[in-house]
Amino acid sequence: MGNWVVTHWFSVLFLAAWLGLNIFLFVHAFLFFEKADKYYYTRQILGSALAWARASARCLNFNSMLILLPVCRNLLSFLRGSCSFCRRTLRKQLDHNLTFHKLVAYMICLHTAIHIIAHLFNFERYSRSRQATDGCLASILSNLSHQEKEGDSWLNPIQSPNMTVEYVTFTSIAGLTGVIITIALVLMVTSAMEFIRRSYFEVFWYTHHIFIIYFVGLGIHGIGGMVRGQTEESLDESHPHKCAEFFEKWGDPDSHCKRPQFEGLPAESWKWILTPSILYIFERILRFYRSRQKVVITKVVMYPSKVLELQMNKRGFSMEVGQYIFVNCPLISCLEWHPFTLTSAPEEDFFSIHIRAAGDWTESLIRAFEQQHSPVPRIEVDGPFGTVSEDVFQYEVAMLVGAGIGVTPFASILKSIWYKFRNADHSLKTQKDGLKQKTFFGRPMWDNEFSTIATAHPKSVVGVFLCGPQTLARSLRKCCQRYSSLNPRKVQFYFNKENF
Numbered sequence: 001m002g003n004w005v006v007t008h009w010f011s012v013l014f015l016a017a018w019l020g021l022n023i024f025l026f027v028h029a030f031l032f033f034e035k036a037d038k039y040y041y042t043r044q045i046l047g048s049a050l051a052w053a054r055a056s057a058r059c060l061n062f063n064s065m066l067i068l069l070p071v072c073r074n075l076l077s078f079l080r081g082s083c084s085f086c087r088r089t090l091r092k093q094l095d096h097n098l099t100f101h102k103l104v105a106y107m108i109c110l111h112t113a114i115h116i117i118a119h120l121f122n123f124e125r126y127s128r129s130r131q132a133t134d135g136c137l138a139s140i141l142s143n144l145s146h147q148e149k150e151g152d153s154w155l156n157p158i159q160s161p162n163m164t165v166e167y168v169t170f171t172s173i174a175g176l177t178g179v180i181i182t183i184a185l186v187l188m189v190t191s192a193m194e195f196i197r198r199s200y201f202e203v204f205w206y207t208h209h210i211f212i213i214y215f216v217g218l219g220i221h222g223i224g225g226m227v228r229g230q231t232e233e234s235l236d237e238s239h240p241h242k243c244a245e246f247f248e249k250w251g252d253p254d255s256h257c258k259r260p261q262f263e264g265l266p267a268e269s270w271k272w273i274l275t276p277s278i279l280y281i282f283e284r285i286l287r288f289y290r291s292r293q294k295v296v297i298t299k300v301v302m303y304p305s306k307v308l309e310l311q312m313n314k315r316g317f318s319m320e321v322g323q324y325i326f327v328n329c330p331l332i333s334c335l336e337w338h339p340f341t342l343t344s345a346p347e348e349d350f351f352s353i354h355i356r357a358a359g360d361w362t363e364s365l366i367r368a369f370e371q372q373h374s375p376v377p378r379i380e381v382d383g384p385f386g387t388v389s390e391d392v393f394q395y396e397v398a399m400l401v402g403a404g405i406g407v408t409p410f411a412s413i414l415k416s417i418w419y420k421f422r423n424a425d426h427s428l429k430t431q432k433d434g435l436k437q438k439t440f441f442g443r444p445m446w447d448n449e450f451s452t453i454a455t456a457h458p459k460s461v462v463g464v465f466l467c468g469p470q471t472l473a474r475s476l477r478k479c480c481q482r483y484s485s486l487n488p489r490k491v492q493f494y495f496n497k498e499n500f
Helices: 002-035 037-046 049-066 073-082 088-131 137-142 165-171 173-191 194-199 201-208 211-220 232-237 240-249 269-291 360-370 388-394 404-422 446-456 470-483
Strands: 228-230 262-264 295-303 307-314 324-328 338-341 351-356 380-385 397-402 461-467 492-497
Touching (some): 002 049, 002 088, 037 088, 037 137, 037 228, 037 240, 049 211, 049 269, 173 194, 201 360, 269 324, 269 380, 307 360, 351 360, 388 461, 397 404, 397 446, 461 470
Parallel strands (some): 397 461
Antiparallel strands (some): 228 262, 295 307, 307 351, 324 338, 324 380
């Protein structure tokens, strides 16, 4: 289990670094807004809720910066190719892109909840201090908007005692965009649940594109400058440490303390999300350009159990084993793109996919190709994109496990192995007796299989590749850990799972 320990700890270190950055950003922002003199008067109204709101906002910005990167498929394919010379441990981290995407989304949800709760307290305190008539410091600060005629002095966004929190929420930039991006986030997260994503992919697909609204709203959320602090000039003239206790004499001709002046906190979110947004826009432009290139369907094969094979050609198309493409059929929907693993080998003069009826879109596609008297539907293709199966030829021994339609990635691999041996490709690390093994159908006894391979290849590196459900993945991962030797020079099992 030596290789598993290294891979596991590398993943742990990566997650620890991410969590550490979140903690650092939160604590740093919290202490700044809790201690900075610039926000002394703001804290007199809001208390510690100010620091909670700003610290969670900082982490929201950080994770919103990261959320798009794991789904930039062209970027991941480029990194996978660039890291071909790296250790397996480094390359395998790219296979966890969707897991990291989900973790970042959960972190965004957590800090969104903290941010909303903190602002609920803030609005309640804004309203309470605006209605106060006891002449306290919070009350005086809340009334500055009407008393001060020099400069931009207001601190409390609730401008009159009769103004409600609801009115401020839906008429201010911060409040309205906050409501919109919260609704967008809730819809995206709920529609991404496993049950909905598997059973109603169209709902997931369309709803997840609300991320555009989320990012636009986030980018302009802070433009209104609702959270305000004392200006630097005002700090020099009327520092709160020497003037706060004399607030009743602010503005008196014989007083050395002037009324404090305030300014809105500059918008920060757009700075965090600008670079990944530009990167993602380029990603989508590249996808669009590739998808508009003409695809020629050279062969259509219908198999039992509603499985459709499409063999296609496309100018400039180049693939590796185990890769996948996204397919669109404008006849069914111009917006829906679905992933399918390539079942052809790179050595063949076409590329192919196998499609099983597993939802409204796939059933409609199969029906469209079954209509023999109608023209062949037009297909658009984006890709190919890299997966973990690309590394199969880096192993001396490969164990391929497919469940149901999950056998499709391995059709490409087995074809390519056959071509490589036929053409005497000496760059292939996989031992020739991978091909002499039988193909087993049904559910094997995994302990027997791993024990047999470990005995037959006592000093080999074995790649275990799965395209199947999570329950099977857990079983195989445990077997890889159990049968890997503690001695790194002896048999090592590396677990690899396809993720889309």
